[in-house]
Amino acid sequence: MSVMLDKLAAQESKRVLGDDELAERAERLSAQYFDGRARPNSVRWVTNQNTRWGSCTPSEGSIRLSHRLQGMPEYVVDYVLLHELAHLLVPGHGPRFWRLLEAYPRTERARGYLEGVVAADRLPHLPDARGD
Ligand SMILES: [Zn+2]
Numbered sequence: 001m002s003v004m005l006d007k008l009a010a011q012e013s014k015r016v017l018g019d020d021e022l023a024e025r026a027e028r029l030s031a032q033y034f035d036g037r038a039r040p041n042s043v044r045w046v047t048n049q050n051t052r053w054g055s056c057t058p059s060e061g062s063i064r065l066s067h068r069l070q071g072m073p074e075y076v077v078d079y080v081l082l083h084e085l086a087h088l089l090v091p092g093h094g095p096r097f098w099r100l101l102e103a104y105p106r107t108e109r110a111r112g113y114l115e116g117v118v119a120a121d122r123l124p125h126l127p128d129a130r131g132d
Contacts, residue, residue: 016070016071017077019043019044019045022043022044022045022065022081023040023042023043023044025043025077025078025081026038026040026043026063026081026085029078029081029082029085030085033082033100033103033104034082034085034086034089034100034103037089038085038086038088038089039061039088040056040061040062040063040084040085040088041060041061041062042060042061042062042063043062043063043064043065043081044062044063044064044065045064045065045066045067045070046064046065046066046067047066047067049064049066049067050066050068052066053065053066053068053069053080053083053114054066054069054080054081054083054084055084056084056085056087056088058087058088058091061088063081063084063085063088064084065077065080065081065084072113072117073113075106075109075110076110076113076114078104078106078110079104079106079107079110079111080110080114082101082104082107083101086100086101
């Protein structure tokens with residue numbers, strides 16, 4: 001029984017947000033951290049984006065997140081969403097941009113997580129060490 005509940009809990013935490021939920025989440029994050037000033041016209045997952053976690057086209061107000069973020073912790077997905085929302089307000093990565101993101105308390109932690117994912121991808125896949 002508890003094993004089953006654990007499995008359900010694991011599935012629940014890895015549940016993938018749909019595009020509508022993603023848009024709602026973006027709206028909530030914008031309200032919470034940017035006084036609602038970042039208003040995207042569309043927010044969606046894309047599968048053709050393997051070198052970037054997210055991207056934004058300010059002229060269209062569109063935000064795209066890489067499907068590779070699916071299954072990562074919520075605070076990481078929220079960070080990437082906020083990052084792209086911030087680009088609707090400030091292009092580029094200058095001091096004004098990072099000042100906006102300072103409002104989000106887990107920016108550094110999320111950036112560290114994503115750097116770790118990139119580093120792990122580059123590790124050679126060693127055979128299992130069995131400790132003998
Ligand atoms: Zn950026």
